[in-house]
Amino acid sequence: MKYLRNFLFWLALASCSQAQPPAPAKVPSGYLYKVDTGIPGQTVYVCGERPFNANGDLVGPGDLSAQTKQILENIKTSLATVSMSLKDVTQIKYAVKDGTGTTLVGENATQLLTSVQASYFTTAPKIVEMKNVTQTVRDDVLIEVEVIAVK
Template identity: 55%
Template sequence: MRKALIILSWVLLTSCSKAQDIPDVPSGYLYPVDQGVPGKKTYVCGERPFDTKGNLIASGDLAGQTKQVFENIKSSLSTVSMTLQDIIQIKYLVKGTSVEVGADTVHLLNNVGTMYFTVPPQIIDVKSVPKIVRDEVLIEIEVIAAK
């Protein structure tokens, strides 16, 4: 009986440890991307300018941070067989002190966007937010992609 309990305990422990394996997901973004299904939408939220090691890229440089976020989004979408060209909506959340985003900032975001999109997404929204996760982070981007 004692041997049976020891064996049962061992089986339970090994099965629990296997159930908690962490999948190998690209880092640099906070949330996993769900599988894209034809005719369905995929949401990528909270993308920030961190590299695969979690380091902030281009501190104080909005253009540099925006490029890093697009690289992260490109990597995220590739995990579900999508590309940046599948994006139908994009929302820029830009750190700022005023309610509205300035024309210079919108122009900068459009210029960086042209490096990544041959055709811009159908819906583009730019909002000013007082703070993002850390003071050095100037931008966060959310996208909706459709197959």
């Protein structure tokens, strides 16, 4: 019996050492708040959305278009958690990094954001705001987005 116990102990120990590590958890980059979509007319805010994928990796370093697309995908995912979609978005605010300190988003950036937005929204949100910021959460993050959606 003693030998059987020792054998089972070593067998269990060997199986533990071969166990696979758990999959990494999704790293949220933005957050939702004031969520109660069971009541029509309730508002959902998605704030501080950034261009990180499900693994927490930055998407599109130096590429405003790729970063904007990743952010809009993240927003779609966030809204889906509360049974909403991009069709429910009434306001979107783009904060684009610009080291010059100017207050208006450049023409090229505005055209690019408008083009990417058109590929995600069949109808543009009622309010669209684009502004320059001199700083974001990280130097390689070119854009942050906030949206307001109404059920």
